[in-house]
Amino acid sequence: MKKTTLKDIAKALNVSVSTVSKALHDIPEISEETRVLIQNYAKEKNYRPNYNALSLKNKRSKSIGVIIPNMLNYFYMQVLQGIEKEAASHGYRIMTTISNESYQKEVEIIDMLSTGSIDGFLLAISKETEENGAFSHFTDSVKFGFPIVMFDRVSEHVDCDKIITDDLNACADAVSYLVKQGCKRIAFVSPLKSLSIGRLRFEGYKKGLEQNNLPLDSNLVINTNEADYKQYDKMIKPLFDHEIDGLISTNESSALSAMKLAKENGYKIPENLAVISFANGILARNSHPRLTCVSQHGEIMGAVAAKKLIDKLEKRDDAKSYTTEFIETDIVVRDSTR
Template sequence: MTGHNNLTMKDIARELGVSVATVSRALQNSPRISEDRKRMIQQYAREHNFTPNVLAESLRNSKVKPMKVIGVIMPEFVHYYFSTILRGIEEKASAHGYRIMVAQSNEDYEREVQLCQSFYENKVCGIIVSQAKETQHYEHFQKLLDEGVPLVFYDRICTGVNASMVVVDDYMAAFNAVNYLIQTGCRRIAFFGSKMNLEIAKNRFNGYKDALLKNGLPFDESLTRICDNRHDAEMITPELFDGDYYPDAFFAVNDDTAIGILYTVKSMGLRVPEDISICGFTNGVRAVSCDPMLTTVEQAGIKVGEEAVDVLLDHVEGRIPLTKVEKRVVRTRLIIRGTTR
């Protein structure tokens, strides 16, 4: 049997041969089930020191409102895009009378698991989360959902669980950016992206590939790399210029990677954009502090944060059932600057 610190309503339901809904009703002293069954479930919960997360339920059902706190998990604080999302979350939550409790996973799976457990123990009324790069197991997210904790993913969604999400139109954003590069005369476009366990990485890669195919250009795997930060971009970019046919453009998964490419090709004596065009993805403050300024896809981070709070509060306050998955898509736009022709 699971240790009491990790015991879920699902575990109790399985042990006693009842539904999760029956367990939930018994722990809330509902008149909708028999006294005998209620007593059995409550006694089992007491014996195993089980404390359910009742805050979300009480927010929906009680006139006396408990402390309204939303847990927020960010992969990292220093990334411009995540900081703008956090601003949107904080401002929208505050406007609705909620406070936020924020932590960063540092892209680490184990830390993400611990943060989910910590937020659960602190009885947050719901959690807004962007999955860590290293996460490939999803039991910690599923446990929250099993316990009735509203969960909303943003940016990096988790396809392993059935939860609400707020994303940008990654596929179309990448497709439009690469299509623009092709329209300006580029023919050998390199792609620097993240590991394909992330849904955003798959969507941006597919947008890149489909733009090539639509324009009758071949997909060349030798022009693609797993590379999503400036340091790696500076190490990897020279590799693509070793052969006879080097790229005439780069599409990068974020601005930091694009700026690493820009710095490297300029140091190699190539001209941007005359010899090499470069497009990033974010439109952070660094995009206008490099020379030339960076063409990039603008992600509306503040809007993503606001939408994530709206969806979460719809679940918390009962406007959308916890069992219904809500998906919101925030539109992007291509900002054309000096790194493209």
């Protein structure tokens, strides 16, 4: 049975979604007759707002909804750690959910938590949402009084605060680092083509080549939307039909596949091929050789995102003013580079 939404109630009663939201949260800006009509209809249709929820204007639940795209990404675990520590220091709890890269799941989570359970959202956009270009569930959330702070994966189409790494310049710096190591044929491997972070890292790769007077060779670029790490070997294999001496990957798993294929093709790492990956997780520290990484400092990102949202909720920041903050990256040098 389809769950009744705010939009369903608004359409049935010929009122705005905003009016429905206000009625269900007892905000005294609508008539008593309208409020009772909406609340009775909501009960009849088994709409499940928290009727003991705190008033949007005057009180808060002191809970924050967190949405991450997947639970297998160590970087998001670092972000969650930063969020939890910062939230707890201000007396807030977090409710962590996982979209599993699904647009529909993301919509359901927003709908479920926007019933008074939480005061605002911290989230990284799912892959499917970015590919669909469908962001109304976010803009509606803000409109209904639930502020959002996006981290890592963000959208320019949503007016909200954003906490990101400078992916473009971080990748350009990685190219320059490899050039200083003596590399001249630097490959780029990414299974994140459709994501904002993937696009920015590819632009950074091209910028880094240009800054170092190196040509862009399409034969050295693997830029796809492949989500299944089991297919990475097949995806990357054509790269080794060409001469390369450096490689930048947008995630750890594809970097490890590239190193395995390099060894199979007679390369010694880092003597013949230097490899850098984004993220700085468990795989990088335990690979052989250990992987040099662009560290995105996930815990710092999470803490900054949480503080930004709490400042909004407690009126220390202008509710209608939005900023984008950058978390600095650095290169953690290990054994996969000279």
